[in-house]
Amino acid sequence: MSIQIPRGTQDLLPGTTEVWQYIEQTAREICRRYQYKEIRTPIFEHTELFLRGVGDTTDIVQKEMYSFKDRGDRDLTLRPEGTASVVRSYLENKMFGNANQPVKLYYIGPMFRYERPQAGRFRQFVQFGIEALGSKDPAIDAEVLSLAMGIYKELGLKKLKLVINSLGDSDSRTAHRNALVDHFKPRINEFCGDCQNRLEKNPLRILDCKKDHNHELMASAPSIIEFLNEESRVYFEKVQKHLTDLDIDFVIDPTLVRGLDYYNHTAFEIMSEAEGFGSITTLCGGGRYNGLAEQIGGSDAPGTPGIGFALSIERLISALAAENVELPIEEGIDCYLVSMGEAAKDYTVKLAYQLRKAGFTVEKDYQDRKVKAQFKSADRLKAKFVAVLGDDELEKQIINLKNMTTGEQVEMELATFIEQFKSQQSLGGK
Structure with missing residues (x-):
């Protein structure tokens, strides 16, 4: 029997790769305008990086990582996302000491997650992402969002929806966490095993559950917006004002929590509203992750503020097809x-x-x-x-x-x- 391609992967052949190259070139050009510089990190990292950075209560860490031991008995993992690697490199190479701050970086490369392959979702997939490290100004949040929206619009997409939320600072999250525990605990036995395990460890993850998303307690769960302290509320309002000033339309969704543990304050997703795009409408997601550097072990740069996003090139191409967008790729x-x-x-x-x-x-x-x-x-x-x-x-x-x-x-x-x-x-x- 002939050897075939592994499940959840794809060959990109001539005739298709030109589309990828055009998209990548467009993203690189927009990053140049915004002064984001490319960073290239290893495809595999020490497993501990993702346990600390992504969070051990996430589906990615618990179910989806490709992990292995090398010949030196070291635990290594094919990177499932890009932010943890970029922050690790930021710390290891002491970029927090650069004269130009914040440090603004972008990456393009393959990521790996063991999940059920379906339309627009692969086990090896390519992400484009940016990270801005070193600034807690809400203006940089708006810049990151405008860059993401700019890529989609420059490529010709029109049927887009930007959804934002605030997860607040640590005090706001603690108050919200306690309210979520009180809300779900009396009936937690009606939820899946993952949600039951998350109740005490990280109840916010329950809101992101795909199995129990239709449970009646989900709709009535306490909103993080209700628990934002004054500082977090003012921060979120400034982000909204900047977006309004930039003529970027957005919708506030208090249930948006994202799938990674490191987010705080601004969280967002960009979705396709194109007819026939599919049930999974999210094209891009990201948010602020102040304190991630400390979680990874950055004692030299405690409390480093950061914000970024990642988008799937595969899903972007699907969105272009759904809107019948033809890229002006030079032929001949x-x-x-x-x-x-x-x-x-x-x-x-x-x-x-x-x-x-x-x-x-x-x-x-x-x-x-x-x-x-x-x-x-x-x-x-x-x-x-x-x-x-x-x-x-x-x-x-x-x-x-x-x-x-x-x-x-x-x-x-x-x-x-x-x-x-x-x-x-x-x-x-x-």
């Missing part, structure tokens, strides 16, 4: 070299190299095909020009260039062909 090549005769065929090897060295996209025949078949190949590749060279033309040191749009054909001297071709391109092929 500059020139196809058609050869007739052995000497001409050999010469096109050199000529193709010279054209490529001059910056042009070029292809030639490698299958010993007839002239007609070579022209068909040029059509399939959407060549703007075809340069025809036969043994007779080579002996006369001339070459014929055909404009595939207009059908016009001109004879050129071979010695100056590169420069003449540049002129043709500068004229738009006319």
Whole structure:
């Protein structure tokens, strides 16, 4: 039996990878405008990083991580998300000492979670994310949200919904936590085993349960908004004001808690409202995580404030398809070299190299095909020009260039062909 791709993964083939490259290029360009710099962290980390950073009560840590022991008996894990790795690198490389603050970073790379594969959800998936570390200004929250929305809008998505909430500071969360315990405890036996385990450890996670989300106690659960102290309330109001000033529409959802333990204050999700997109509408999620650096072990930078988000490239592509958005991906090549005769065929090897060295996209025949078949190949590749060279033309040191749009054909001297071709391109092929 032939070996097949592992379940929950996918091959991205030519014709598809161009879409990914366009999306990644767009995200990188927007990050450049906002002055976020790329960071690249290892695909695997010490398991302890995610136990501390993501939280041992989360589904990710309890059920979804790909963990293993290496030959040195060390516990390692394929990264299930990007924030913990970025914060670890921020601390390890003492970026908190950089002259420019806050430190603004972005990443693009594969993540790994063992969950049931379904439409738009894979076991190996690619996330783009940003992290801003070192500022507790609500303006940076608005900046992060505007960057996320900017990526989707620049790519052509329109049917978007931004949902925000505040999880408050530690005092607000403690008060809310106690209220949740009192609310769920009398009937906790009606909930799944995970929720029962979370009641005392982290009752906020109960609100994020997928099995019991329709239970009547979910709808009547105390809202974190009711327990925000003055400082947290003012902070959340400032975030909302900044978003309003930026003309970014949003909806407040007091039940939004996100799936990771490190969030506090601002939490948010961006959802697709496109018809037929699917039951899982979330495209992007993130929030503020003040104190995560301390949880990871950052004694040199206690209380480091941070905020970020991560979006799935796969789900972004699904949203583009749902809204019938076609990306303006450039297709075709500059020139196809058609050869007739052995000497001409050999010469096109050199000529193709010279054209490529001059910056042009070029292809030639490698299958010993007839002239007609070579022209068909040029059509399939959407060549703007075809340069025809036969043994007779080579002996006369001339070459014929055909404009595939207009059908016009001109004879050129071979010695100056590169420069003449540049002129043709500068004229738009006319």
